[in-house]
Amino acid sequence: MTDQPILQIRDLSVDFATFRALSGVSLDVAPAERIALLGHNGAGKSTLFRAVLGFLKPASGEVTVCGARPGSHRARVALNYLPESIAFPRALTGQEVLRYFVGLRRAPRSEVMSLLERVGLAEAAGRAVGTYSKGMRQRLGLAQALVGAPRLLLLDEPTSGLDPISRRDFYDIIAAAAGRGCSVLLSSHGLEEVETRVDRVAILSRGMLQADGTLEALARNAALPVRIRATAQAGQVEALHSRFGGTRVNGASIELLCQADEKLDLMGRLMNCGPLIRDIDVQVPSLNSLYRHYSDLAEQEAQP
Amino acid sequence: MTRLLIVFAQEMRLATRNLWVLGATGLLALFALALGFLGASQGAQYDVDVLSLTAASLSTLSVYLIPLIALLMSYDALAGEVERGTLALTLATPIRRSELFLGKFLSQTVAVGVAIGFGFGIAGLAVGLVYGAGADGILAWLRLMGASVALGAVFVGLGLMLSAFAGRISTAAVFAIGLWLVLVVLYDLALLGGVIAAGDSVFTRQVFPWLVLANPADAFRIFNLAALDAAPVSGIDGLARTLPFPPAITLAVMLGWGLGALGLGIWRINRIVP
Ligand SMILES: Nc1ncnc2c1ncn2[C@@H]1O[C@H](COP(=O)(O)OP(=O)(O)OP(=O)(O)O)[C@@H](O)[C@H]1O
Ligand SMILES: [Mg+2]
Numbered sequence: 001m002t003d004q005p006i007l008q009i010r011d012l013s014v015d016f017a018t019f020r021a022l023s024g025v026s027l028d029v030a031p032a033e034r035i036a037l038l039g040h041n042g043a044g045k046s047t048l049f050r051a052v053l054g055f056l057k058p059a060s061g062e063v064t065v066c067g068a069r070p071g072s073h074r075a076r077v078a079l080n081y082l083p084e085s086i087a088f089p090r091a092l093t094g095q096e097v098l099r100y101f102v103g104l105r106r107a108p109r110s111e112v113m114s115l116l117e118r119v120g121l122a123e124a125a126g127r128a129v130g131t132y133s134k135g136m137r138q139r140l141g142l143a144q145a146l147v148g149a150p151r152l153l154l155l156d157e158p159t160s161g162l163d164p165i166s167r168r169d170f171y172d173i174i175a176a177a178a179g180r181g182c183s184v185l186l187s188s189h190g191l192e193e194v195e196t197r198v199d200r201v202a203i204l205s206r207g208m209l210q211a212d213g214t215l216e217a218l219a220r221n222a223a224l225p226v227r228i229r230a231t232a233q234a235g236q237v238e239a240l241h242s243r244f245g246g247t248r249v250n251g252a253s254i255e256l257l258c259q260a261d262e263k264l265d266l267m268g269r270l271m272n273c274g275p276l277i278r279d280i281d282v283q284v285p286s287l288n289s290l291y292r293h294y295s296d297l298a299e300q301e302a303q304p
Numbered sequence: 305m306t307r308l309l310i311v312f313a314q315e316m317r318l319a320t321r322n323l324w325v326l327g328a329t330g331l332l333a334l335f336a337l338a339l340g341f342l343g344a345s346q347g348a349q350y351d352v353d354v355l356s357l358t359a360a361s362l363s364t365l366s367v368y369l370i371p372l373i374a375l376l377m378s379y380d381a382l383a384g385e386v387e388r389g390t391l392a393l394t395l396a397t398p399i400r401r402s403e404l405f406l407g408k409f410l411s412q413t414v415a416v417g418v419a420i421g422f423g424f425g426i427a428g429l430a431v432g433l434v435y436g437a438g439a440d441g442i443l444a445w446l447r448l449m450g451a452s453v454a455l456g457a458v459f460v461g462l463g464l465m466l467s468a469f470a471g472r473i474s475t476a477a478v479f480a481i482g483l484w485l486v487l488v489v490l491y492d493l494a495l496l497g498g499v500i501a502a503g504d505s506v507f508t509r510q511v512f513p514w515l516v517l518a519n520p521a522d523a524f525r526i527f528n529l530a531a532l533d534a535a536p537v538s539g540i541d542g543l544a545r546t547l548p549f550p551p552a553i554t555l556a557v558m559l560g561w562g563l564g565a566l567g568l569g570i571w572r573i574n575r576i577v578p
Pocket of ligand 2: 084
């Protein structure tokens with residue numbers, strides 16, 4: 001049982017009428033593992049969550065949550081969910097909202113206050129949700145998702161609308177949950193944001209899974225070039241260009257692309273022509289370009 | 305069972321917090337008092353006490369008012385939760401969908417019942433204290449209150465059922481108003497037109513009474529008026545008084561509509577994609 005995945009998605013396809021929102025997605029989430037699901041708007045992230053919840057029926061493929069069918073009683077006991085947009089009843093207080101979910105999940109009543117404290121809403125517990133800021137409502141949603149002892153958290157864009165500090169607090173709470181053995185599958189739009197916060201990254205594009213692995217593995221597979229910009233001494237840019245090639249930039253510099261393992265060698269050669277060069281700037285591939293690389297893959301496949 | 309109670313408690317909290325119950329109570333009390341005190345002068349003409357007389361006129365008004373209150377209360381209950389995203393949250397927990405539906409039904413029925421109990425109760429008390437009340441009058445009033453709660457329950461069930469089918473608040477509102485117009489207003493007009501056109505025919509004698517009975521709002525009227533022989537009535541109510549069946553059947557009709565609405569609503573909520 002120990003290493004059996006909490007969530008197992010096999011070759012899942014989901015259709016809306018004639019539109020295929022997910023096609024052939026396979027993904028496993030192991031106990032206590034944190035996975036970020038990335039993808040452009042309309043990539044199918046929310047659709048994937050709704051299929052795992054059992055709201056959407058697969059056109060083909062299979063999903064199991066703790067070995068149970070999505071939507072079954074066992075699956076619903078095992079997982080908690082935070083949708084991407086929720087509007088709790090404005091007239092109720094945060095405490096009343098949370099008490100409702102504590103009741104439905106049969107968790108101890110004492111969790112209400114301890115969870116509100118954990119997400120930093122203890123002060124506002126007795127205030128109507130209608131008076132909460134967007135970030136406070138998002139925190140209340142997170143508190144709701146932590147009710148009971150979930151084995152799996154499904155969080156759809158949980159950090160949208162949070163300021164950087166709240167965001168950090170949020171990932172700390174997620175880390176603590178993972179520390180207790182809870183698996184987390186969360187969606188996000190930014191690779192920078194999740195960089196050091198999750199164990200694995202999965203990238204969806206146009207309903208297809210383009211990548212699934214650690215950030216290091218994704219970077220290695222993508223083999224994106226390192227960009228080196230060498231700025232020439234006054235009047236030397238022609239000489240520099242004729243020696244190294246590359247592309248001329250703004251009259252005084254050249255830009256060179258190389259693979260990561262060629263970087264040191266190339267920089268060494270640049271250093272050796274000291275009098276020609278005034279400055280060297282090295283840009284390793286950013287997370288953004290990595291993300292774009294995997295998202296573009298799908299586009300290239302779609303338009304051969 | 306307990307999850308149903310949790311839904312019930314939360315919905316009650318919302319209904320009272322939103323001042324729904326208070327508003328409905330005030331409205332019902334206002335109308336009942338107005339009918340009681342404005343109509344009191346006619347009492348002498350008909351040799352019945354004012355309470356019976358008011359019960360008769362109030363039952364005619366209640367046919368319009370109570371379905372409206374019940375539908376306004378319930379139309380948003382599921383469609384609104386779909387739109388606001390809270391239904392997805394609730395349905396992600398281990399609650400059974402039928403429990404959610406029944407929890408909402410019970411709490412809104414209780415809310416409508418409380419409004420009727422207080423609204424009509426206060427008005428009845430005031431009329432009784434001012435004009436005096438006999439046993440007949442008190443009984444008629446209590447019958448009216450009981451039947452009103454039943455009518456409210458039927459329309460809460462219908463409103464929830466429509467809300468489950470609608471999926472969006474605006475659609476649900478259209479459904480609710482449409483249902484109210486059809487069952488409460490147009491149905492009677494159509495029947496009256498039919499009777500006038502048909503004259504004394506098989507339709508008027510054999511078909512018409514059953515068509516009247518088939519509508520829950522009319523069933524409510526018949527139930528109330530059957531016990532008020534002396535009070536003046538007009539239109540379809542006058543015809544309804546000559547119906548060839550015992551008044552208790554009307555209760556069975558309302559029960560049938562209520563159970564039908566719940567059954568259909570639960571069937572539908574099990575198919576909602578939140
Ligand atoms: N109910 C629906 N009916 C028809 N198409 C739908 C429905 N829900 C989603 N889609 C389509 O499925 C695709 C995936 O949508 P989904 O909501 O899963 O995207 P997403 O990755 O969550 O995007 P975002 O980052 O904007 O939240 C989109 O093209 C969307 O238009
Ligand atoms: Mg989404």
